[in-house]
Amino acid sequence: MAAAASGHPALVIDIGGTKLAAGVAEPAGRMITWASIPTPDSLDAEQLWRTLEALLRKVLGEAGRDEAGLDESGDGLAGVGCGCGGPMEWPAGRVSPLNIAAWRDFPLRDRLAGRFPEIPVRVHNDAICLAVGEHWRGAGRGTGNMLGVVVSTGVGGGLVLGGRLIDGASGNAGHVGHVVVDPEDGPPCACGGRGCLEAIARGPALAAWAREQGWRPGQAGATAADLAADAAGGHPVALAAMRRAGRALGIALASATHLCDLEVVSVGGGLSQAGALLFDPAEEFLRAHAKFRFARKVRVVPAALGQSAGLVGAAALIFAADRYWTGG
Amino acid sequence: MAAAASGHPALVIDIGGTKLAAGVAEPAGRMITWASIPTPDSLDAEQLWRTLEALLRKVLGEAGRDEAGLDESGDGLAGVGCGCGGPMEWPAGRVSPLNIAAWRDFPLRDRLAGRFPEIPVRVHNDAICLAVGEHWRGAGRGTGNMLGVVVSTGVGGGLVLGGRLIDGASGNAGHVGHVVVDPEDGPPCACGGRGCLEAIARGPALAAWAREQGWRPGQAGATAADLAADAAGGHPVALAAMRRAGRALGIALASATHLCDLEVVSVGGGLSQAGALLFDPAEEFLRAHAKFRFARKVRVVPAALGQSAGLVGAAALIFAADRYWTGG
Numbered sequence: 001m002a003a004a005a006s007g008h009p010a011l012v013i014d015i016g017g018t019k020l021a022a023g024v025a026e027p028a029g030r031m032i033t034w035a036s037i038p039t040p041d042s043l044d045a046e047q048l049w050r051t052l053e054a055l056l057r058k059v060l061g062e063a064g065r066d067e068a069g070l071d072e073s074g075d076g077l078a079g080v081g082c083g084c085g086g087p088m089e090w091p092a093g094r095v096s097p098l099n100i101a102a103w104r105d106f107p108l109r110d111r112l113a114g115r116f117p118e119i120p121v122r123v124h125n126d127a128i129c130l131a132v133g134e135h136w137r138g139a140g141r142g143t144g145n146m147l148g149v150v151v152s153t154g155v156g157g158g159l160v161l162g163g164r165l166i167d168g169a170s171g172n173a174g175h176v177g178h179v180v181v182d183p184e185d186g187p188p189c190a191c192g193g194r195g196c197l198e199a200i201a202r203g204p205a206l207a208a209w210a211r212e213q214g215w216r217p218g219q220a221g222a223t224a225a226d227l228a229a230d231a232a233g234g235h236p237v238a239l240a241a242m243r244r245a246g247r248a249l250g251i252a253l254a255s256a257t258h259l260c261d262l263e264v265v266s267v268g269g270g271l272s273q274a275g276a277l278l279f280d281p282a283e284e285f286l287r288a289h290a291k292f293r294f295a296r297k298v299r300v301v302p303a304a305l306g307q308s309a310g311l312v313g314a315a316a317l318i319f320a321a322d323r324y325w326t327g328g
Numbered sequence: 329m330a331a332a333a334s335g336h337p338a339l340v341i342d343i344g345g346t347k348l349a350a351g352v353a354e355p356a357g358r359m360i361t362w363a364s365i366p367t368p369d370s371l372d373a374e375q376l377w378r379t380l381e382a383l384l385r386k387v388l389g390e391a392g393r394d395e396a397g398l399d400e401s402g403d404g405l406a407g408v409g410c411g412c413g414g415p416m417e418w419p420a421g422r423v424s425p426l427n428i429a430a431w432r433d434f435p436l437r438d439r440l441a442g443r444f445p446e447i448p449v450r451v452h453n454d455a456i457c458l459a460v461g462e463h464w465r466g467a468g469r470g471t472g473n474m475l476g477v478v479v480s481t482g483v484g485g486g487l488v489l490g491g492r493l494i495d496g497a498s499g500n501a502g503h504v505g506h507v508v509v510d511p512e513d514g515p516p517c518a519c520g521g522r523g524c525l526e527a528i529a530r531g532p533a534l535a536a537w538a539r540e541q542g543w544r545p546g547q548a549g550a551t552a553a554d555l556a557a558d559a560a561g562g563h564p565v566a567l568a569a570m571r572r573a574g575r576a577l578g579i580a581l582a583s584a585t586h587l588c589d590l591e592v593v594s595v596g597g598g599l600s601q602a603g604a605l606l607f608d609p610a611e612e613f614l615r616a617h618a619k620f621r622f623a624r625k626v627r628v629v630p631a632a633l634g635q636s637a638g639l640v641g642a643a644a645l646i647f648a649a650d651r652y653w654t655g656g
Contacts (some may be wrong), residue, residue, distance in 0.1 A: 085494065087621070145497045159587065161494050161501070162654065166587020169473045172622040180588035180617050181511065183579045192619030216486070251498035251511045254521065255583055259487065261496020289508050291520030293499040293541065324491065 008075060009063065010318040011116070012057065013082040014139035014310035015039075015108075016126055017099025017153065023053045023308065024063035025315035027078070027116055029137045031308055033062040039100060048102045048113060056115075069116060075212040078252045080112050081314035084128030086156075090171025091327025093123030099153065122317040122325055126310055128174055130268060130303070131158025132165055132324045133313030138304035141267035147262050148303070149176055151249065151278070152269035155198040179200075179252040197252040200220040201245040203227075203271055229275035242274055246281025254289035255280065268303025275302070337648040339384065339397060339444070341410040342638035343367075343402035343436075344454055345427025345481065350383045351636065355406070357465045361390040367428060368615040375543055376430045377439060382445075397444060405592055407448035408440050409642035411457030414484075418499025419655025421451030421586035427481065450645040450653055454638055456502055458596060458631070459486025460493055461641030466632035467594040475590050476631070477504055479577065479606070480597035483526040493652040497619050505530070525580040528574040531555075531599055538569040556602035570602055574609025581610065581615035585626045596631025603630075 007027035013020040019149030023034025035058055040051055047250045057067055069077040085097030092107025113121040124132075131140075131148025135158075140146035146160045159166040162175065176197030178191055186195020187205065199205060203224030207215075210227055215237040228264050230238035253265055271278060282300060290296060305312055315323045335355035343347040344367065368379055379424040385395055397405040413425030421437025429589035440447040452460075459468075459476025463486075474488045484504030489565025494501045506519050512641060514523020515533065527533060531552030535543075538555055542566040545554050558566035581593055591612030598604055610628060618624060633640055644652045 013462045020498065074594070077455060096591065145501075161496065164490070166489050166494075166588065168622075169591040170589055171488070172620070173473075173587065173589040175586040175589070175620070175623075178618075178620070178623075179583040180464055181508075181578050183509065183613075183617065185512075188374040196586075196617075205648040209416040251508050252583075255580075256587055257586055258503040258524075259501065260494065261501040261503070285511075289511065289521040289524075290506075292500070292503070292506070294496075294498045295503075295506075297497065 008078040010078045010315050011069060012314035013052070013056070013080070014126060014129065014314060015082065015084040015097065015100070016310075017085055017097065020052055020055055020184065021308070021311055022059045023311045024059055024065070025311065027319045029312050029319065033059050034308055034311055035059050035062070036191055036307070043102050045106055048100070055121050058070040068108050077116065079318035080100060080116050081317035082108065082112065082121070083126040083314050084108060084123055085308045086127070087124045088123070088125065088171075090124065090139040091122070095123070095322055102275070118211045119158035120318060122327060124171065124317060124327075125154025125156070125158070125166070125174070125226040126156035127136045127180065128165070129310045129313030129317070130314065131160065131174060131266070132316045133311070134266040134303050135160045136316040136320055136324070137242070137312050138309065139301045140264050141159065143263045145261060145263045147174070147176060147253070147256055147260065147265045148195050148199070148266060149249070149267045151201055151267060152203060154325055163323060164260045165326070167326050172328070173223065178182070179255050181248045181251045186226045197248050202273070205292050206241050206245050206271070209244065210237050213237045215241070224271050225273070228271065228277060231274065231277045239277070243281045245271060246278045247285045247305050249278070250282040250285025251289055253286045253298070253300065254295070257286070257290050257295045258292070261294060265298060265300045267300060268309065272302055309327040330592050336403060336406040337650045338406045338643050339388065339408045340639040340642035341380070341384070341413040342454060342642060343380070343410065343425065343428070344638075345413055345425065348380055348383055349636070349639055350387045351639045352393070353639065355647045357640050357643050357647065359639060361395055362386050362639055363387050363390070364635070371430055373434055376428070376520070378411050379445070390626065396405055397483050403444055405444065407450065407646035408444050408643035410440065410449070410451045411454040411638045411642050412436060412451055414453045416451065416453065416499075417449070418452065418495070423451070444585060446485065448646060450655060452499065452655075453484070453485025453486070453502075454495070456486035456613070457638045457641030457645070458639065459488065459502060459594070460644045461633050461637040461639070462594040462596070462631050463488045464644040464648055464652070465640050466637060467629045468592050471591045473589060473591045474582070475502070475504060475584055475588065475593045477577070477593060477595045478597035479529055479573070479595060479599040480531060482530050486587065489653060493654070495654050499655070504580055504584055507583050509576045509579045528576040529599070534569050534573050534599070537572065539566045541568065543569070552599050553601070556596070556599065556605060559602065559605045567605070569610045570605040573599060574606045577606070577614045578610040578613025579617055581626070581628065582623070585618050585623045586620070589622060590626050593626060593628045594631045595628060596637065600630055652653065
């Protein structure tokens with residue numbers, strides 16, 4: 001697109017407990033370049049910040065830009081969009097990512113704004129960026145009412161209603177992982193509640209449940225990915241575990257569909273790689289609980305963007321701010 | 329307010345299974361006059377329409393206006409706002425109210441538009457009008473993110489996020505009555521699902537449950553209101569029934585708060601008249617399941633508007649359409 005090629009690009013960032021990713025994105029959302037590294041452990045807050053800075057320099061250099069983001073003609077960036085693991089104070093962008101111990105109340109937005117003054121710097125929850133990416137350029141494109149779900153180490157999400165990202169009172173809307181599925185008999189949840197979708201369907205909880213039921217994976221550190229592989233191979237406990245996750249997901253999606261009158265739910269994250277093993281029971285339980293004519297219309301689809309989905313969403317915070325950014 | 333006094337008023341209507349109400353509302357939402365009658369049974373569709381027309385003529389006359397809505401100077405109405413029991417095709421306003429057998433696919437909006445051509449005629453779900461009324465002029469005034477709940481013969485609701493009414497894909501957002509609370513052990517729901525909030529907490533279901541548990545009310549046709557009165561008098565089964573409803577409400581509100589990052593939930597409808605007997609267990613279970621810092625901030629409050637809440641919401645569809653009407 002001519003408009004995309006002529007506009008200034010954005011620096012985009014995705015910070016999670018597993019990887020740090022950064023890229024330079026065109027206005028239409030295509031990545032000019034991007035790179036990722038495993039999130040380092042055992043660094044302090046400043047060391048981790050310097051690691052991120054080095055990654056930003058690298059992708060800016062690959063895109064023909066200097067540290068300040070200027071190209072050879074001296075043209076700058078349109079902005080900096082960043083997804084980061086929650087919780088965070090939003091829109092202030094003070095982050096305390098659950099899976100990154102080094103950062104507690106780390107002023108990520110202010111630090112980025114210090115490096116890139118005079119352009120918009122916008123930080124939002126990483127699951128929200130994934131959902132925004134899927135709505136802007138992925139599985140939810142063209143729909144007005146979408147929930148994006150990520151089933152991974154945790155279960156997160158983001159909510160787009162009436163064509164706009166819903167932030168709620170404090171930027172925390174979309175926490176579908178804490179829709180209550182089994183209030184009495186469900187497992188305790190890290191949030192302090194009980195029977196949340198996340199407490200049942202997050203990868204580690206699912207693998208632990210399977211072990212309790214007699215799953216004996218080949219290696220000690222076996223994860224939900226191994227569980228999904230064993231389920232694909234027909235292992236009965238692994239199959240039961242995937243059904244357990246799909247059931248919880250389907251019930252939570254029925255509740256979300258009734259409350260928000262959704263058109264589409266995109267499901268991504270590691271566990272979604274299991275495909276039909278997860279999606280089939282999710283459909284079964286969703287359909288058992290969502291019988292109204294309006295609710296029957298909702299479609300559950302795999303997330304369409306790959307590893308760069310979070311970066312695409314971060315780009316949308318800059319390039320489609322009218323729909324995806326209310327943080328001022 | 330001068331602006332209110334100088335603007336044209338709206339004709340407002342609230343059509344439910346129990347009563348038909350109509351009024352003439354100032355631009356600020358105050359009722360110049362209003363009246364209601366019990367919803368007649370055993371009429372056919374046209375007879376019911378003529379009953380409604382007579383009610384409209386009556387309130388227009390009381391407000392000094394003729395059948396076409398014109399006053400002595402020939403000034404007309406700003407519009408017609410109408411809440412009606414669902415389900416309906418929205419925004420077309422073809423209604424099939426569950427509790428009004430006479431109207432099935434009745435073209436309510438078109439009929440009203442025929443009577444009042446050349447002004448906006450807007451029909452929405454009655455529970456949504458109640459929620460809109462509470463957000464515009466009641467318990468949610470000044471907040472950006474509110475769920476309005478009505479616990480009555482059914483359990484309905486309306487969702488306001490980012491300061492605007494959320495309609496969803498088909499005008500059905502806000503169906504909090506079908507958030508799933510007890511997917512395994514809960515009672516079957518009229519929607520076709522199981523364990524929905526409504527299946528547990530709707531007045532008739534609650535009274536039936538109490539009877540099964542040994543509640544022996546004084547009269548044969550005893551309702552949830554009688555149950556609440558007996559609970560207030562200390563009847564143990566009646567108390568258990570109110571706790572059962574409050575528990576289901578609290579769990580559903582935890583799910584809704586996590587998904588939508590709500591600031592306030594207003595609860596109205598007949599059963600809410602029970603006060604602490606309903607609100608205390610609702611708070612208890614909400615707080616047990618909503619432990620995140622952001623979720624702990626939600627407040628559950630009684631609806632502030634009385635019997636005319638639905639009419640106030642219908643007025644908002646006309647006078648605050650930028651926030652409450654997306655139906656074109």
